[in-house]
Amino acid sequence: MLRFALQRLLSLAISLVVASLVIFFVIEVIPGDPAAYMLGMNAQPETVAALRRELGLDAGQMARYLTWVGGMLVGDFGTSYTYRVPVSDLVLARLGVSLPLTLYALLLSTAIAFPVGLIAAARRGSRLDAGIMGATQLGIAIPNFWFAMLLVLVFAISLQWFSAGGFPGWDRGFWINIKALTLPAVALALPQASILARVMRSAVIETLGQDYIRTARAKGLSQRQSVLRHALRNALIPVLTIIGLQFAFLLAGAIIIENVFFLPGLGRLIFQAITQRDLIVVESVVMLLVFAVILVTFLVDLAYAAADPRLRRRGA
Amino acid sequence: MLRRLKIGLAVLALVATPALAQRTDISVGMVLEPPNLDPTSGAAAAIREVTYSNIFEGLTRFGPDGSILPGLAHGWDVSDDGLTYTFPLREGVQFHDGTPFSAEDVVFSLERARAEDSTNAQKQLFAAIETVTALDPLTVEVTLSQPQGAFLFNMAWGDAVIMSPASVASNATNPVGSGAFRFLRWVQGDRLELERNPDYWGEAPALERATFRFISDPSAAFAAMMAGDVDAFPNFPAPESLAQFEADPRFNVIVGSTEGETILSMNHQNPALADIRVRQAISHAINRQDIIDGAMFGYGTPIGSHFAPHHPDYLDLTANSPHDPEAARALLAEAGQEGLTLRLMLPPPTYARRGGEIVAAQLRAVGIATEITNLEWAQWLEQVFRGHDFDLTIISHTEPMDIGIYARDEYYFQYDSADMKAIMAELEVTSDPEARTALLHRAQRHIAEDFVVAFLFQLAKTGVANADIEGLWENAPVPANDLTGVRWAR
Numbered sequence: 001m002l003r004f005a006l007q008r009l010l011s012l013a014i015s016l017v018v019a020s021l022v023i024f025f026v027i028e029v030i031p032g033d034p035a036a037y038m039l040g041m042n043a044q045p046e047t048v049a050a051l052r053r054e055l056g057l058d059a060g061q062m063a064r065y066l067t068w069v070g071g072m073l074v075g076d077f078g079t080s081y082t083y084r085v086p087v088s089d090l091v092l093a094r095l096g097v098s099l100p101l102t103l104y105a106l107l108l109s110t111a112i113a114f115p116v117g118l119i120a121a122a123r124r125g126s127r128l129d130a131g132i133m134g135a136t137q138l139g140i141a142i143p144n145f146w147f148a149m150l151l152v153l154v155f156a157i158s159l160q161w162f163s164a165g166g167f168p169g170w171d172r173g174f175w176i177n178i179k180a181l182t183l184p185a186v187a188l189a190l191p192q193a194s195i196l197a198r199v200m201r202s203a204v205i206e207t208l209g210q211d212y213i214r215t216a217r218a219k220g221l222s223q224r225q226s227v228l229r230h231a232l233r234n235a236l237i238p239v240l241t242i243i244g245l246q247f248a249f250l251l252a253g254a255i256i257i258e259n260v261f262f263l264p265g266l267g268r269l270i271f272q273a274i275t276q277r278d279l280i281v282v283e284s285v286v287m288l289l290v291f292a293v294i295l296v297t298f299l300v301d302l303a304y305a306a307a308d309p310r311l312r313r314r315g316a
Numbered sequence: 317m318l319r320r321l322k323i324g325l326a327v328l329a330l331v332a333t334p335a336l337a338q339r340t341d342i343s344v345g346m347v348l349e350p351p352n353l354d355p356t357s358g359a360a361a362a363i364r365e366v367t368y369s370n371i372f373e374g375l376t377r378f379g380p381d382g383s384i385l386p387g388l389a390h391g392w393d394v395s396d397d398g399l400t401y402t403f404p405l406r407e408g409v410q411f412h413d414g415t416p417f418s419a420e421d422v423v424f425s426l427e428r429a430r431a432e433d434s435t436n437a438q439k440q441l442f443a444a445i446e447t448v449t450a451l452d453p454l455t456v457e458v459t460l461s462q463p464q465g466a467f468l469f470n471m472a473w474g475d476a477v478i479m480s481p482a483s484v485a486s487n488a489t490n491p492v493g494s495g496a497f498r499f500l501r502w503v504q505g506d507r508l509e510l511e512r513n514p515d516y517w518g519e520a521p522a523l524e525r526a527t528f529r530f531i532s533d534p535s536a537a538f539a540a541m542m543a544g545d546v547d548a549f550p551n552f553p554a555p556e557s558l559a560q561f562e563a564d565p566r567f568n569v570i571v572g573s574t575e576g577e578t579i580l581s582m583n584h585q586n587p588a589l590a591d592i593r594v595r596q597a598i599s600h601a602i603n604r605q606d607i608i609d610g611a612m613f614g615y616g617t618p619i620g621s622h623f624a625p626h627h628p629d630y631l632d633l634t635a636n637s638p639h640d641p642e643a644a645r646a647l648l649a650e651a652g653q654e655g656l657t658l659r660l661m662l663p664p665p666t667y668a669r670r671g672g673e674i675v676a677a678q679l680r681a682v683g684i685a686t687e688i689t690n691l692e693w694a695q696w697l698e699q700v701f702r703g704h705d706f707d708l709t710i711i712s713h714t715e716p717m718d719i720g721i722y723a724r725d726e727y728y729f730q731y732d733s734a735d736m737k738a739i740m741a742e743l744e745v746t747s748d749p750e751a752r753t754a755l756l757h758r759a760q761r762h763i764a765e766d767f768v769v770a771f772l773f774q775l776a777k778t779g780v781a782n783a784d785i786e787g788l789w790e791n792a793p794v795p796a797n798d799l800t801g802v803r804w805a806r
Contacts, residue, residue: 032694038351039437040359041701042715051357051435082351082358083504084488093504149535156543164539166529169503259533262540264505272505276351277694 008301012294019290020072023283024065033057034081034277055081068283077284082276087284090269097167098265101181101188102250108189109196110243116193117200122227124205132197139194148187148260155183165261184261188254192246199242203235210234236307244300248293252285339804340524342785344797345537345549349505349530352488355474356429359437361714361795364474365550366508366528368796371412372477372493375403375422375456376468380801382626382716382793384468388417388478388494389456398463398747405454409517411480412498419450425478426458438475438715444744463745465752466717474794496521496800506530510799522787522803541567541780548781548788550797555613555666561780568783572790573626576712576775577619578667580675582768584730586707588653595767597647598708599637601682602675602770611670615776621764622719625774626791629756633764637771644682657685658707663696667775668710675710701728712775716793719756722763731768 035051036043052058059067071078077087120132156164162183168176207213208231216226255267266285273281350362355372369377377387386392389403409417428434430442444464449457460467470476483492491499496518497510510526529546531537534554540546541561550570552558561567580602582589589595604618617625620633648654658679662672669690676686686708691699700706713721721727723740739762743755764771777792787801 031698032692033698034694036697036702037694038358038360039435041697041713042440042718043359043437044439047435047437047439050433053433054435084352085504090504097505149539152536152539152543157539160543163545164543165531165536166540166545167503167506169506260536262506262529262531262533262536264503268505272349275692275694278351 004305005302008298012298015294016287016291020069020287021065023286023290024068025061027279027283027286028061030277032277034279037277038082057081068280072284072287078280080273080278080281082273082278083281087281090281091266091285091288094264094266094269096170097181097263098251098254098267100177101185101254101263101265102247104178104181104185105188105192105250105254106243106247108185109193109246112189112193113196113200117197118204118227118232120197120201121204121208121231122223124201129201132201136194136197139190140198142190144187144191145256145260147190148184148257151183151187152260165263167263181263184254184257184263187257187260188250192250196239196242196246200235200239203238204231207231207234233307237304240300240303240307244296247296248289251292252289338806340522341526342523342799342802342804343527343529343545343547344799345529345531345540345546345552346797347530347532347537347551347553350508353491353499353502354488355477356425356479357435357437357488364795365797366510367477367491367493367495368474368794369495369798369800370497370510370526371491371495371499372474372479373495374471374473374477376472378472378793378796380789380791380793380798382791384472387472388422392468394747398745399460401458401460401467402451403456403458405456406517407454409494410515411483411494412492412513413480413483415480415482415492417478417480417494418453419456420453421478421480422456423448423450424481424484426476428479428484429476436475438473441470441473441476463747465743465745465747469717472794474796497523497526500525518800521800523799526799528797548779548785550777550779550781550788551792552778552780553666555615555778558613558615558778558780566783568781568785570777570779570781570788570790571615572777572779572792573617573624574714574775574777574792575624575716575718575794576714577622577624577718578616578671578710578712578772578775579622580770580772581709581711581729582770583704583707583728584732584768585704586658588651588656588658589707591651591653592767593647593651594653594656595770596637597644597651597653597682598679598684599767599770600640600644600647601678601684602637602772603639603678604634604772606678607671607674608773610674611667612773612776615778616773617776618773619771621760621771622713622722622769623756623760624716627717629753631757631760633760633771636764637767641682648683654683655685656683657687660686660688661696661700661706661709662688662690663693663700663709663711664690665712667712671710671772675708704728704730710772714775714795719759719763722759722768729769731763731766733762733766733768736762736766 035048039048039051080087080090083090116132120129123129152164155162167180170177213226213230216230252266254265255271258265258268270285346365348362350366351360352358353363353367355363355367373387375387375389376384379385388406390406391404393402405419411417426448429436430445444460444462446459446461451457479487496513496516498513500509500511502508508528512521512524531540537549537553538557541549558569562569582595584590608616618634620636623630660672660676662668672688676688679686700709720740722731723737739755739759746752746755781788784804784806786803786805789798
């Protein structure tokens with residue numbers, strides 16, 4: 001197990017270095033100058049030059065790359081060009097929205113998908129199964145921003161149970177924020193739950209055809225017992241993979257939902273930073289996301305090993 | 317039972333009372349979030365929409381109608397030669413951090429704005445200043461290198477506000493000004509809060525607290541207004557839903573004018589566009605009202621030159637370039653430019669993207685093909701504005717009184733006219749109001765008759781507010797949400 005983990009850690013480190021190179025130099029070639037953007041159409045060339053100097057943009061690319069990477073190693077992500085505050089402060093504040101939202105949405109989606117997928121698999125071919133399959137197809141097909149707008153229309157404008165969006169901030173208490181994140185989390189969870197339920201169903205069905213299930217049934221376990229004790233555990237690998245992918249996707253990919261509910265999340269931060277050519281923010285946030293994805297993949301790998309002892313042995 | 321009823325009633329009364337009293341807080345929606353809060357180092361309109369007049373003040377200030385009012389100077393005295401301005405300053409003014417305001421702060425702020433390493437986005441406002449001297453703690457004297465008719469106007473811009481040397485370094489994130497509101501907190505990405513400044517030198521504002529909320533998505537803005545999360549949205553991003561607000565008695569739709577002259581700009585370096593006949597043909601091909609109706613849902617005023625219709629010196633020159641496809645085709649034939657293809661570069665705002673499609677169709681009708689490219693702002697600034705790599709673009713020039721751009725060297729459309737330069741140079745040194753009017757009329761006519769660009773329309777300011785709110789600015793002489801005069805009527 002330890003060697004397995006070490007191997008994974010090494011590939012994680014290499015991925016990070018490659019990612020940092022790609023991110024930095026790809027973003028640098030995008031046309032557009034942050035100083036020119038900030039000063040607008042009336043600024044004089046020497047003013048733009050003065051601001052470039054102030055922001056440290058007049059240094060060479062390689063020098064800036066090394067400063068950036070060196071800073072990150074000691075936990076300094078630099079200072080945002082436009083906001084003029086440390087990037088880490090910006091990111092931490094946005095993570096305070098994006099992380100809870102992601103976890104909330106994942107919690108909802110697994111809470112829905114697990115039982116639904118299991119029931120559909122156990123009752124394969126029944127009318128209930130067909131109904132579930134139809135509903136999840138619909139859940140995947142419905143664009144989530146449209147669903148989000150529908151939720152706003154019903155629960156915020158008509159019923160006025162929720163506000164139409166915004167995020168009060170954690171200093172205002174726990175439940176008020178959970179409430180503010182509820183509609184967005186539901187909107188995010190719907191398509192994810194649909195995907196997850198379908199994956200769950202097919203994974204369980206596949207394991208149900210295996211010899212060990214027949215053996216379990218033969219030794220006298222009921223259908224229900226054999227599904228819960230044997231099929232579920234073996235079906236978990238593909239399901240875990242999907243959950244890992246969904247986590248990474250939701251963390252930064254919730255931008256459309258963030259826009260509909262005007263939540264100050266990571267997705268909007270990146271979007272805004274790209275528009276304003278706040279390159280250092282874009283680079284650092286993308287880097288952070290790469291790190292998060294790699295980390296999650298690493299954790300999922302470990303979780304595989306926990307779920308399936310054979311993988312541990314194969315790694316060793 | 318009776319006692320319980322009494323308690324119930326008392327509780328009800330307690331709950332009900334605040335609802336009956338006038339509200340003293342307001343939540344204002346904004347499409348874009350300010351990148352930082354220092355109006356002297358950045359051009360973003362959103363910085364001014366939060367800070368102008370609320371947090372920071374200048375020597376002079378704009379009134380809602382665009383007139384110049386006294387600010388931190390309670391008046392001014394101009395020498396006969398127009399070269400020396402003496403500003404008597406208000407007494408008992410202090411910055412939000414308690415630092416007293418004095419003539420030294422004015423000297424500091426103006427010197428900083430015009431310094432060699434200044435990062436002021438409108439540095440040209442200060443170009444005429446020769447010296448700034450504190451005569452005594454409450455008097456400042458500014459001398460100019462040449463008379464400047466627009467000096468008091470320039471000093472009213474958000475870029476010319478007075479800051480204290482003690483707090484200037486941190487104004488980007490923690491602005492300290494002298495205004496009627498002081499900065500409370502900023503939850504980046506979500507909202508920014510101001511509270512009433514109890515030590516304000518002037519009349520105390522009716523509002524105790526103001527929250528700016530940043531909502532860029534048009535449908536989210538609509539939902540936020542409808543759900544009551546936001547009380548006012550002075551620049552509402554979805555003109556298509558204004559009719560719905562108009563029909564709803566809970567809301568007021570506020571339509572005013574901005575300083576944004578929206579033009580179909582042309583690159584004079586393109587040989588075809590250097591020919592006045594081609595430029596005139598394009599101007600005749602354009603149907604302004606169709607663009608206003610199609611792109612802006614009817615909000616906007618047609619213009620025939622680069623001047624704001626609400627300005628007293630405005631001349632209506634739209635008749636100079638009426639919609640006339642026949643004339644356009646004839647002019648193109650005369651210039652030998654049938655089958656002309658031009659690249660049309662569009663920045664992100666709606667007026668450009670939606671307007672661009674309509675302009676392209678109108679040009680096609682007279683035989684000009686266009687290749688449309690949509691650009692982000694940063695790309696537009698780099699490629700079109702700085703790189704001059706374009707044929708046509710649609711852009712709103714939002715600075716007040718900016719007809720002078722047609723006299724600038726190497727400005728992005730690269731118009732070069734000795735006559736126009738002479739007019740603007742004369743205007744620069746003219747203070748007599750009548751002479752200024754005559755010059756401004758000449759300038760408007762000159763660029764209209766030279767068909768420098770195709771003048772489309774004056775950008776409207778379309779806002780929505782709760783019907784009980786009074787005192788919001790109808791027009792936008794500068795980008796601002798001046799809340800000092802805003803109150804709840806009920």
